[in-house]
Amino acid sequence: MGLLRTILIIALVYYGIKVLSRIFAPFLLKYAAKKAEQRFGDQFGQFNKGQQKQDTQKKEGEITIDKIPNTKTSNKDVGEYVDYEEIE
Template identity: 35%
Template structure:
């Protein structure tokens, strides 16, 4: 009897998931895509220190009516180059 209940519950869950995906699958995928783009945009902003809005405003050229703020660029010194020679 318990086995029959488990099989029936699994079957109901399977059918309901299929129906939900059939009717709302496209909107769910669109929502997931939008969330992924937001996550990637935030990650890009963190790494570059620049908003994606700034990128779009710069691409508009001189027609942009917003003021551009010039930030001083940091001079990052990595280190000196060392040339190694192979020893036979």
């Protein structure tokens, strides 16, 4: 009798969780999506505030360079170039 009662309790708990998850899962997913959106918005807001701060400090007509281009330098110590021909 105890084994049958335990199996019945396990089955009821399983189906109860299954039913409750169908009811509450959409609310939990909406909550998680809203929190993620809020976090991304906060990060974008911090970035945007930093950009506005930099823009307000510039004087009119002032030139600023945000990115320095990569300059490719060749190393002269590598060796010399040897021209070759294919022999057939």
